Amino acid sequence: MAPAKTPIIRVRDIVYYAEEPSLLGGAYSKPILDGISFQVYRGEVFGIMGMSGAGKTSILRLLMGLVSPASGDIEVLGRSIVGMSESQLNEVRMQMGMCFQYAALLDSLTVGENVAFxxxxxxxxxxxxxxxxxxxxxxxxxxxGQEEKMPAELSGGMKKRVGIARALAINPQIMLYDEPSAGLDPIMASVIDELIVKLRKEFQMTSVVVTHEVDELFAIADRIMMIYQGEVIACDRPAALRESDNAYVQQFIRGQAEGPIAV
Ligand SMILES: Nc1ncnc2c1ncn2[C@@H]1O[C@H](COP(=O)(O)OP(=O)(O)OP(=O)(O)O)[C@@H](O)[C@H]1O
Ligand SMILES: [Mg+2]
Structure with a gap:
């Protein structure tokens, strides 16, 4: 079933510096994100791919309102979050379940307490x-039935799943995943990917999945945005990206050393 085209996240022309550009130093460093725009539709799995350091995690931090863009606007569920107060941001954050790049469980709490946190x-x-x-x-x-286990007793894949359960427990409208399969064996990575797809099928969950794992995104995403040097170089369905004549896209998805992307 094609996802309904209702934008649930709208990002317009954001420019983002990891640190405020120095007013004293004069020269402004190049921003990490240099005018990025995209929309995520309700019920889709939206993938963001790019090389290590491209700014993928930064995009998720911007969507959560943990950091602010230098310019541009970010709308989540119809509200602009740029310049929101911390209490307004917390309301919006309750609609977004965040799964961190590393599972980020609290080691002193049981699995059940982690999910309940x-x-x-x-x-x-x-x-x-x-x-x-x-x-x-x-x-x-x-x-x-794994409530009483401690995180130290779990494998990496199980920790990831507990992290997903904790994010889901607030009943969010959007799930954000940062490198969901990082550090997992291929089978456990598939289990996590299938879970992301299952949440879309069964609960019409909107997901933003950030990764540099090309195969993973092509398997699960409805649309994929590719970023390079602070800009969007493509945003399309996986099949369209595969057939794209954009040399950057082809080099990236084939993982080739040769091409326009400087390695
Ligand atoms: N707090 C910070 N202070 C300074 N630089 C930062 C900070 N956070 C991120 N950066 C820089 O911003 C760039 C983008 O970082 P980001 O973590 O968003 O990349 P990424 O695409 O998620 O990379 P990876 O695939 O390695 O996780 C990197 O060059 C990083 O060094
Ligand atoms: Mg990252």
Whole structure:
């Protein structure tokens, strides 16, 4: 089924410096993101690919309002988040589940407590309701009954799944994944990818997946944006990208050393 074309995220012409350009130093460094625009539609898996250091994680941090662009606008669920107060941002963040590049579980808490963490902090649910939700989301990620385990007892793939359950537990409208398969063996990477696709199929979840794993994105994304040197060089369906005559796109998806991309 083709995803409905309702934009849920709108990014317009953002320019982003990792640090504020020095006013004293005079020369402005080149921004990490130099005028990037894209839209993510409701219910799609939107992939962002680019080389290491291209600014992929920075885009997710911008979408979460953890950092601000120097210029441009970011709309999430119809609201511009640039310049929002921290409390307004927190409302928007409750609609976005973030899965970090590394699983980022709290090692001193059990799996169940990790999944419950945001619910305890940001909702008024009773202990029973939280317990029920934790069980429900662990089931979705294929980790039924593992509440009492400690993170140290889990494999990398299991930790990732707990991280996804924790992000899902706030019932977000959007999931953001940073390198979801980083550090996983190919089978566990597929398990995570299938989970992302399952969430779209069963819950019409909108997902933004950031990775430099080309094959992974081509397998799961409805559309893929490719960034290079701070700019969008392509944004299209996987099949269209494969047939693209853009030399940058071809070099990247084939992983070739030869081509216009400087290595
Ligand atoms: N807090 C920071 N201070 C200074 N530079 C930063 C900061 N955060 C990121 N950068 C720089 O910004 C650029 C983009 O970083 P980012 O983490 O967004 O890239 P990425 O595409 O996610 O890379 P990777 O694939 O390695 O995760 C990099 O050159 C990085 O060195
Ligand atoms: Mg990154």
């Amino acid at each position: 945001t619910l305890r902090r940001h909702t008024n649910l009773s202990d029973d309701e939280i317990k029920r939700k934790v069980a429900e989301y662990l089931e979705i990620v294929g980790m039924t």
